[in-house]
Every structure is written in structure tokens, then in C-alpha cells.
Amino acid sequence: MITSIGRDGVLASISIARQRSTILFNAPSRSFSKSYIYASPSSSILRHPNSAVLRRLDGRWSSTTPPPITTSTTSTDPPLPVVPHAKKPKVKLQPGPLKPKSIPVAESLSGLSPKFSVTEQESSKTASTSSGASASSSHKSGIIQAAKDDLEAASQHGILVPPPENVNKLRKLFHQAKELFKFYWGGLKLINTNRKRAAIMRARVKSGGLPLSRWETRFIQTYNRDALKLIPFALIILIAEEVIPLVVMYAPFILPSTCILPAQKERIDRKKRTKQQAHVENMKNVYNDVYERALAHPAADIKSILDAQGQVALCGLLGHSRFGLPAFRLMRIRQDLTFVAKDDALLLREERGARLTDAELREALEERGILTDDLTPKQWQSRLEWWLTNVDMAGSNADPVNQRILLLARSATGRF
Template identity: 35%
Template sequence: MLRFTGKNVAVNSVVPARQLHLVLSGQRLASGRLQLASHYARAVQTVSARYASTSTSPSNDKSSHTSNLPPSPVSPRKHRVELKPGPLKKPLPTSATPRPHSTSPKQTQPSFPAFRPSLKPSTPDPVPSAIELAKQDIADATARGVLRPAAPDAGAIKRFTHQAFELLKFYFRGLKAINTHRKQAAAIRSRIATGGVALSRAESRFIRTFQQDALKLIPFVIVVVVMEELIPFIALYVPRMLPSTCVLPGQRDRINSKARDNQQLALAGNWELFDLLRKESENSGFIPTLSLGNPGALCGVIGIPAWGPLQLTRWRLQRHLQNVASDDTMLKQEGYGRDLTLPELKEALQERGMSTFSEKNSADELRAQLKWWIDMTEVIPEGADAVSRRLFVLGIIGSHK
């Protein structure tokens, strides 16, 4: 009994000690929580006091209170700027846009007609063989009534013999026409020498054409007598060897087309040279013939031969422009080509290096272009002549101005 009583006392003495330890531990936790709560309350009071002091302090004390605060990581927002569309800019001029014509400050020059097209070198079509060209020329001349057609039931040999005989008769009639033209030209000169009616433009061109045919007569007769089959090759490669009276209609069209293509190539390939000539002579208004370093380019524009030495090329250029000057005087007297037909107007512009502008224009437009040329060349500056003034106009045409 006493033993059990002693155990109970021991147990009772141990249990209160554990309870006391737990109580003390709870008190420590509670005191720690109270301390945290008191620190949190003090921090809240401090932040509140600072916020109240910064919000209620005057503007002159802002720097003293805000200097203790850390810098804000967010940069201040800028004022919003409303963007409006800017003015539209005009597009820059391209190479296809025609450059305006710059006139000399000393004199006012007539402007080129507004319907002038831009210069673009055309791609040449493939050239058929000489035999095919000869067949085409003979068929075209037969259709136009220049050559008599063969019998419908004729064979190949008979048809070939008939065509050769018809060509021989055509060339023989052409040679006889040259002799007839010689007599007519002599009659015109005799009339003018005796004080008759003044020379007209048609008569002047007739005499000039006869003189050119007379120079081609001797080599052409040799070719006809030796081998007339070479004439299609001559018409294709050396068209200037043929007299005007011995050219078939198809050959004449091909010669004119080739001359226009050569003029277009000369204008498209040498425009920088023409532009330089124009700028150098713009103040004076004329270009002396002796100052031309490359007259072959100008010869290509007006359609005359450019082979040979420099002196020969200049002589051809000067002689051609002298003939054009006398022709301009007659055209002005006859109303600026009022009575000229469409083919005659194209021929006149081709002689002046303006065939590129006469492909698809009407007769009135061609007359306007011819009038522009005459008005430009009529103004002769001091120290210039008819040839040097026309060289300057050719420079304007060649530079695409």
C-alpha cells in the first residue's frame, strides 16, 4: 500500500512539472506573437506618418521629404504626341519623262510641238534572204502594174524567163527616163537663164534628183550588163547605187524603212554627244562646221554617208545642209508645205533628221513639225550662217530636247 502510495506521489510530482513546461512554452510563443504584432503596428504607424507628411506638406518641403525615399523604378510618362500624316511628296522624274527644253537667255526659240513622241530604238525585224526579197519585190511590182504578169498556165522555166525579160525591160525604161530627165532639166535651166518663171520647189528637187541619178548611171549600167541578178543584193546592202528610175516600189519602201531605222539608231546611240554640243553652243545659238569632232553622228541623223576621212564627211554634211537651207526658203514661200502630200512631208522631215517623229502622225501634225524646223532655222544669230544654225537645231533634236 505504501509502495503504491509512493508511486502515485512520484507520478504526481512529475506530471505537474511537464504541465509547467508546456505552460511556459505557451507563454513564450504568446509573448513572441505579441512582439511581432507590436513591431508590425509600429511599422504601419511609421509608413502612415510618412505618407501623411508627404501628402500634406507644402511644395517647398517636397524635396526634403522625398529625398529620403528610394528612386522609382518606373520612368515618368511623356506627353502624348498626336502624329498626323505629312504632306505628300511628288514623285521624282524618271528617265522616260521628257526633259523640258531650255531656251537661250538671249533669244526666245519656238517650242517643239507637244505631240512629239519619245525616242525608243525599235527592234529590227529579221531580214529574209535576197532571193525571197527579189520574189517579194517582183510580186509587188506585178500587183501594182509595174511589171506585166506571166501567163496563168506558164511553167516554172517559162515564168522565170518572163520575169527576167520584164526586169530587163524595166531597167532599160529606167535608163531611158534618165535621158528624158536630162532634157527636161536643161529646159528648166534655159527658162530661168532667159528670165522666165522662177524656179519652184518641185523643179529644184527634180534637177537635184537627176544629178544624183546621172552619177549612179555608169556603175549601174555595168552591173546590168554583166549580171542583173545582183540588183536585189544591191537594193538590200547598197541601196544608194540604184538610180531612182530603176527602183521597184518594194525596193523603195525598204530603202526608206532602212534609212529611218538608221536615223533612229543614230539618235538613240549619240544623244549624249548631241546634248553636249547643244550645251556648248546654247549661248551662241550655232555650231561651226569646223568645230565638229564627230560629224559622222550628224550624218547618220540626216541620212547621208559617213564613211571616208574627216574632211570628206564635213563636206557632205555642209552640202546637204545647204540644199536643205534653200529648200526651207522655198517651203516658206509656198506656205510651209501646204500643198505637199503625206509621202512628201515624210521625205522632207527625213532629210532634216526628223523621220522618227513622222511614223504615225497626220499630215497636219507633220506640217506643224516642218514649220517648227523652218522657224528655228530662220533665226540666224550674229556670226552664224545657214549651215551652222541648222547644226545647232540638229543638236536640239539629237539631245531629245
């Protein structure tokens, strides 16, 4: 009976195990079988004598992959259409350099922003300022160099004592300043000497002696001009002697003739001749008009012969300032031509200028508005002879001012 009970228990346990194995095979996951088998450690299966067999079965079940669950799905819906993927645009991470388009200068300037334009204007102003500063500095250095050349030329001619050799720069400057002061002081004293000589000449003529020659006449005129410049020039020497080179460059009319170095006088005369040449070249049409009016109306008033442009042209030709009111310009022209008429009379009396030196001959031609550059001294003499011949032919009945305006216009236009 016990044996049958044991056999029945074994059979019952085997049947139960089979049933549970079937459940395990049909379970959806492996974890459910494990939890079911090992849910309770105190279950009767684990205490069964054949539990070792169950453990082996359990290991096989765990190592075996359950068959997939197949579900038959019959769908009548049509398949969805396959949409082709759109290609993304290719992005160039490192594009090559593009050639700039050629833009006209006007368009590029018109398209500038105000800020950029202001910047460009400021840069141009800065550049012009820097260029102006460099030009002014070069001009100052030119003035200094010209003053040095004048001093060196005066030392070579024996007018100034040269500085001693092997001296420092400070002592050299002091020596030159001292020599210049001596020269200017001697020039002022020479004006007083000329005053006495001019007084003697006047006294001779007043007492019934010989009339004044051309040289004596011009000597007295030069002294009269120097006497008017004496006081302002003396103040310049006492206050600021070092500005005299600037006065020579920009205001030579302030200097007395006795206080001008030879190199300074040559530079003043050369500058005057350059201006005279420029007037003749730039205003030839004006001189032609003046010539035609003076030739057509020889007895007309000077105002009708010389308009505004004619006044400027003749002032430049005679070496006067072009600025001022028309009345002042006409007054200067009339005074100058009256002086030339008196000088012509003296030259006609003294062999038509045959005894003049080259310097005096050139000065006489420049006073009459005749160009002397690129001409020889013989040509200077022939030009003066031409002038005096035309003056002598007109006689004393002609208006001296109108007659010389006609000669000035002829010489400026090359009608010799």
C-alpha cells in the same frame, strides 16, 4: 629313326616359322614380310607339306593391320605460340555507283588537258561554223524572198506584166527576167527624157522666165544624180542582171531613181529611218553636248562645235556614212546643211510646205533629221512648221550651217 627324323624336321620347320612370324610382326611394313616370305619361290618352306598352313597364316597377316609404333618423345621445349591469322580485307567485286562531286565550271575548265581543250575548241568552231552557215543560208533565202515580193508587188501595181498561168518554173523565170530587163531599159530611157525636161527648165530661167519652183529644183537635182549613176548601172544590166536584188539590199545608192521598184524604194526608206532612230536613241548624250556648244557659241566654227563623236552623230542623223576622215565628214555635213538651207528658203516662199504631199512632207523631215515614225501627217506638218519658224526667226545674218546644227541637236534631244 625315319619317324624321328621326320618329326624333328617338322618341329624344326615350325620353330623356324615361329621365328619368322615374330620377325614379321616386328617388321616396320607389310611389304617386307611379303617379300621375305615370297622372296624365293624355290624356298624349302613353300615346298614343305605344311605350306598350306603357312599360306593361311600369311593371308591372316596380310589382312591384319600392324599395331602402330609408339615412340615416347619427351621434349622440354616450350610450345610455340599460336599466331592468330590476320583477316584479309574484303574486296567488293561489284561496287555500287558513286555520286560525282559537284565541281565548279571554272575548276572543271581549268583542269582540262590541252588535248581536251583543243577538242572542245574545235567542236565550238565547228558549231559556230555550222551556225554561221545556217545564218548565211537563211539570209540568202531572205534576199530571194524579198526579190519575189518586189516582183509580185510590181505586178500588182501594173509596172510588170505578170507571168501567164499554168507555166513551168523555167518559163516563169524567163518571163520575169524579160520583164525586168524591159523595166530597167525603160528606166534608162526615162533618164534621157528627164535630161530633156531639165534642159527646158534651165532654158526658161535663163531666158528671164519664172524662177524654178521647189519641185523643179528637186527634179533637176534628181536628174543630175541619176546621170552620174547611168554608166555603172548600165554595165550591171548588161553583165549580171541577176545581182540587182543584192545591189538594192546592200548598195542602193548605185541605182538610179527611175530603175527602182516601189517596194524596193519603200524598203530602202524604211531601213534609213531605222538607222536614224537607232542613232537618236544611242547617242543622246552626244547630241546634248553638241546642243550646249552650239547654243553657247553660235558664231563659232563648225570644227569647234562638232568633235569626232559629234561628227559621227550628225552623219548618222542625216543618213550619211559614219566612216571616213574627219575632214570628209565635215564636208558632207556642210554640203547637206547648205542644201537644206536652200530648200528652207523655197518652202518659206511656197506657203511653208502647205502644198506638199504626205510622201514629200515625210521626205523633207527626214532630210532635216526629224524622226517621223509613230507620228501622224498632222504632226509631220507641225514639226516642219517648227523648223521653218526657227529658221525664219534667226534671219539671214546667222550662219546657216551653225543654226541648223543647233536645230538638229534640239530635235534629236526632243526640244521642240
